[in-house]
Amino acid sequence: MSKYVITIARGYGSGGRTIGKMLSEVLGIPYYDRDLLRFASDDSGINEKLFAQADEKLKKSLLFKIARNVYKGELILPDSDEFVSNDNLFNYQAKIIKELAQTESCIIIGRCADFVLKDYDNVAKVFVHAPLPDCIQTLKEMTGNPEKEIEKQIIDIDKHRAEYYKYYTGRNWGDAKNYDLCLNSRQLGFEKCVEIVKAYMDIRFR
Numbered sequence: 001m002s003k004y005v006i007t008i009a010r011g012y013g014s015g016g017r018t019i020g021k022m023l024s025e026v027l028g029i030p031y032y033d034r035d036l037l038r039f040a041s042d043d044s045g046i047n048e049k050l051f052a053q054a055d056e057k058l059k060k061s062l063l064f065k066i067a068r069n070v071y072k073g074e075l076i077l078p079d080s081d082e083f084v085s086n087d088n089l090f091n092y093q094a095k096i097i098k099e100l101a102q103t104e105s106c107i108i109i110g111r112c113a114d115f116v117l118k119d120y121d122n123v124a125k126v127f128v129h130a131p132l133p134d135c136i137q138t139l140k141e142m143t144g145n146p147e148k149e150i151e152k153q154i155i156d157i158d159k160h161r162a163e164y165y166k167y168y169t170g171r172n173w174g175d176a177k178n179y180d181l182c183l184n185s186r187q188l189g190f191e192k193c194v195e196i197v198k199a200y201m202d203i204r205f206r
Helices: 016-027 035-044 048-059 062-066 086-103 132-143 147-169 190-205
Strands: 005-010 106-109 123-129 181-184
Touching (some): 005 016, 016 106, 016 190, 035 048, 123 190, 181 190
Parallel strands (some): 005 106, 123 181
16 A cells, blocks of 8 residues: 555544544554644744644634635745734645655644645545534543533534634535545444544555
């Protein structure tokens, strides 16, 4: 099997990150999540804290909720006032995602990676979801927080993920047409999700 990338978009509490880590172990390939922020910081020279803060700024921005800035691949150069803008921080993360796709097999969590790599043939795009009550139960077992608090957190985080995805891709986050596999982790279980993705990779990239 030649170099390939598995991108995983996931609903909060669905176990998408866990499935990604399990796939990493089974396939023997790296798993990237927040590591991308560090890589983008090293590449751009922009403080990593600014990358981490960008999401919070976008959450509070009305413009983010109503506007679109669909990613086209350009980087804003250091001599521009927009060099450290939220959009350029995304551009540098996308640059790292593309470089990883060209140099190694790996798993990438979130960051609109499925869209960033939409023109790459060596990419399998996965969306992991689960019913809200199951996501609540999963997070309750992990955190011990009240169910109402967890429910609000899930709704808020998934809403932001959908807005973030729409802003940078122009697409709907939960639309099955954007992905190769959509997996209900509640019905399948984590191990079966891993088996399905692995079987798909064996068929497509063998």
